[in-house]
Amino acid sequence: MTGGEMKGPTWASELGESIPEVLGREIDIFETQMELRRRGEVDEKLFAETRLRRGVYGQRYDNGHRYDGERNRQLAYREHPTKGVDTVWDAPGMVRIKVPYGAMTREQMDVLAALAEDYADGISHVTTRQDIQLHFVHIEDTPDLMRRLAAVGFTTREACGNSVRNITACPLAGVCKTEAFDVSPYAEAAYRFLLGHPDVQDFGRKFKPAFSGCAHEACGLVNMHDGGWIAKTRMENGKVRRGFAFYVGGGLGAIPHPAQLVDEFVTEEEMLPLMQAVSRVFARLGEKDNRGRARIKFLVAKLGIEEFRRLVFEERAKLPHDPRWTSYIPTVADFKETPVKSGAPLAPATNGEHSAAFRAWYKTNVLPQRQAGYAVVTIKLPLGDITSDQMRSLADIAGEYTGDTVRLTVEQNMVMRWVREADLPRLHGALEAIDLAEAGAEGISDLTSCPGTDTCKLGIASSRGLTGELRKQVMELDLASEPALEGLRIKSSGCFNSCGQHHIADLGFYGISRKKGNRLVPHFQVVLGGKWLENGGSFGLATLAIPSKNIPEVVRRVTSRFVKERSADESFTDFIDRLGKAEVKGFLQDLTEVPPFEQDPSFYSDWGDPRVYTMDDYGEGECAGEIVPLVEFGLQASEREVFEAQLFFDADDYNQAKDMAYRAMLTAAKALVKTEFLDITDDADHIVREFRARFHDTKRFHDKFAGAKFANYLFVAHEVGGNGGRQDQAKQRVQEAQLFIEAAYACYERMSTKEATA
């Protein structure tokens, strides 16, 4: 900016104090980390995991290559350092926004709409874990995107990477007829407690928690989560006591694991400490090297649930008390949504019957609430996609009819809660005007899909392409009008990782590839008879691999046979069980045939993608993140702080420069201490005391030639403090901090070498 130019406003300046200080600082830190990476001063793996923990994810073709249907082409991006291993800086990526238990205010919806059109392609994509994903986002835009989210209380922090992911919950929590109690305030408390918690920073893989209000319905899907909480009550001394059945180790993926019961009744006071204890056990004993076996389900399987349980309770007993474990409990009763209108029943239509469209929608998309006169309305989003115009309009509609009561669902839909039943016809009209009044929610025409090869680096087949096609065909064939079929669920994933939750669908599909001659053919593995109810109660039966282009015929045959042959009230799961794998294979076997390319080339391309199918675009997934030891994050933070100290110095702010340089040394010292003492606090005296005892007095920090010189930089700075902002003093402190951090890295390297040798 030259002197004559007017520096314009920025999002940081515009939003000002509406960004909470802590979040604002975190985003500034991320922006500095980006700058350090651009300068090549941060290792690419470390930056990748840092980025992932900020919700900034890779996307297909970000390795700078793309198969164009005839050949693999290099995408001529500008030269920059990478933003991860084999990940081009300028390549657009995905940003995942955590929406804890799916709850959104109108203000948040407005911001999401704006972000989708400002930084992505105009679409907000609802995931199967109640997140919002934006695609084709450039990393340079992410700090402002995060600031705008922070100003309305949203974050992308730990939406990706090896940490605690979004906390999901039943979208009907608080209004459901079958729940023990509203789990929303507990999910909120868990979200606040675990976000950025030091004990969730050293996992070998991600950890997905879920809350459910009851054991019988599907909504929370606790059975397939790393950690799950099902609300329960019991009587104690004549009083109702709230608690949870606590499960651990569930997961889908290539090999689905049902969650196992840790404790059948964990009191509300014990919910957070037990979660913290599980985190510590997982961080300490979970697999770190083999990422394919690093989810907690493998640790539980390895140890056995009894031993795992013993370790968790042993860890719980050792935890230093944290007042946050229970401080939220007195406010639980205040956690309520305030509807904008008083409840009233649906009146008969004033001039005859309601329209056919309304009746169909009412039958499938409206659920009476526990509270008389109110209903929950499900808004069916095709493939989980909603435009920015629709999102804004929906915020307006919510303002008129319900208030801040919109929630995302794990079936990639939205619900509006607290709709006055009498308003349903008008609401239906308002939703129709924005094309969001499609009937058939949570039924056979409401299909679920992960992004698959559209945008995911790990996608093998086009789950979205297939789902779009199946959706069309299911609607053309009007399968939802057949009572036996209307409630069936179809879910597809682009690969075995199960983001589309195919294992718990009636008809599930996941992408694989098969070779025919010397050509690859996109296929889907057919998984039949999974159980959605009982929190994703059981997993479907993998039957056989069918070419992608024959999957619609699979749906036609299977549903047709079910309609014809099922016994009275027999569920689809029971029907598939009764038929057995051999029979199912038998009647689908002919569909496995792939005609030669010359006879029908359509089999050699995928749904929604006319390019000749290839696996050339398959990339290194970022789901597993990078395994970066906790100490390296600490040392990286100290480097960033010393960089900021230098910036203060350059801006002639010597006082701040000195203070920041001192803090950088403290951060590096704390990172080392933490390798053997997890409960080190942020208190400077505590850090210096522990560092002195563990690293200075033992001479482990000593330099071969300089001895205790570098450690003394910290001790002196700690004693004299940050006062006095002379230029020469500040310069010296910044230089000392740089040397101290170098010494910390050297110390860490010696420790690692010793450990490896041992």
Next chain:
Amino acid sequence: MTAQASRVDALSSPELSVKLFLKDGSKIDVEELVPVFHRWIREDLLEDELPIDVAGYAHVPKGPGTVIICDHAHYYLDERAGRYGLRYRGRRVARGSGEEAVVRAFRSVLRAASLLEKEPELGGRYKFETGRVEFGITDRIAAPSRQETLAAVRPALEAALKTVYGKPAKSLALASGAREPFLVAIEAGTAPSVDALLEQLTAAVR
């Protein structure tokens, strides 16, 4: 948004957009553009662009339609607000500033429109109207959706439109609500064919 925003040159934002509407009666199905756009990428038909991928949103009513995602811009055959059209949306790197940037955005959308009109697989079913277009700046800091922004950009925008059309535009009007990205409805007062306009524009900036 503060008043300071209007002091910034909104047209220096890389986020300029121009939408050419399809003529009434053009018969289209945005899904049919998926193979067309993939081939355009393969054959490098979009000048000055680094195309990355095709995104398909045929399942979303009044949505982004079918999109070519490029490094510096996106090209949508979208149905926003119920009107089909080809929208150029600049991203990231500003291509000039003021009048020059607007002219470049028009040239980009006209080139793509010309390709679509001549696309053999589409059989001449895509015909664009040039007399009424939509110009936008998707940058809520530099260009909040309000009359002051229109007033600030009007001189450069009018100059650019004169270069594009060879004569002054008939009218410019704010076409977006306060929560939407800034959009201007332009009535050119003339409606030559896409190719004629492209030719005249190329001659004007030569």
